[in-house]
Amino acid sequence: MAIRDILVHFSEDPRNGAKTDVALQIAQRDGAHVTALYTLPPPQHLFYMGEYVPPEFYQRQIDEARAAAKKAKAEFEAAAAKQGVVAEWIESERLPVEAIETYGRAFDLLVLGQPDPDPENPVLVPSGMDVLPHDISLRAGRPILTVPYAGNYPKIGHRVMVAWNGSRESTRAVHDALPFLTKAEHVTVYCINADRSRGTPGAELARHLARHSVKVDVANTVIEDMEAGEALLSAVADRSIDLLVMGAYGHSRLREMVFGGVTETILSSMTVPVLLSN
Structure with missing residues (x-):
């Protein structure tokens, strides 16, 4: 029995590299395919502290989010190529829970990150990210491998x-x-x-x-x-x-x-x- 198809969730998250390492480690062991699903954060609304914010601010958020996704994609594909793992990249503008639930049901294993247990500003945490493993484990119908917010895990499952x-x-x-x-x-x-x-x-x-x-x-x-x-x-x-x-x-x-x-x-x-x- 082996895992053949892995979905790993990415976002604007400093732990994307740790999740990549875990997913590729399992893929190498079992000869699995790895798909990265990057959920783009929605831009903030156009009113801030009661004042109007021009559309240029809205567009800048979109551009910055796509630039972050492009950088994450390049790092993921380089890591997969180095490890000799067949990999694929998907981007979604849907909320993380909705995107992972929709795509995840066609995979053997979902790799997610533990939410930051002590965020500096909880208000800025994207919708659903604070309880992502909780929600997905109850909704996706697939096993969820959650990677801790801190630390590296070069050996999993020994x-x-x-x-x-x-x-x-x-x-x-x-x-x-x-x-x-x-x-x-x-x-x-x-x-x-x-x-x-x-x-x-x-x-x-x-x-x-x-x-x-x-x-x-x-x-x-x-x-x-x-x-x-x-x-x-x-x-x-x-x-x-x-x-x-x-x-x-x-x-x-x-x-x-x-x-x-x-x-x-x-x-x-x-x-x-x-x-x-x-």
Whole structure:
């Protein structure tokens, strides 16, 4: 089982290079094609602080956005050519969530960036970018690999942790992650405060993964004075994990979807790439 078609999202983002490196790393491993989808930011409206702004200002924003896209395209294509990966470039003027949802359903894997957890000016964050992995994981129907806002990740998927609770979402995440799990040096099935009434939590999943020739162990932990997301992040650090696999959990609507506490903690404080699936 291998990943053959990857979509990586670009924008006016200093982390485009990190996302490129991750996508090309996976593409080299699996012989995949990589498509970059660049979403052009919409220009600001023509009124600012109650005063009229001339059309020239509007056009300048458009020109600057297209110049940034052109620069990002050249860097992406050069990196892909250097790595010997077949690559393609797409630009869209649609909002990021809409563009990725529309294009992304025809790909094996979507690579996105973690939103800046502490932007200098939240007002200037483009619409939807502050919750992009959250929304896409619930809407696209494809696995989402989210790259942290900081750091470089030259090795992804060597030591993998699966956050397992037996739910539909975590089940889907495990099977979406099989292209990574079957190639990993080691996989840990990690269970927190699991129900032991049916035996050893995670044992059935471990047996299933072993039949796929996955090198796997099960870790069960009980926590009382720590939030589950924090416990996961701590275990990731303690075990030198380089990829976390977990289900994405959505609950009642406020604006789009309000995430469960564990998912929200991981997406706001991730230290390694996270594969999300719903």
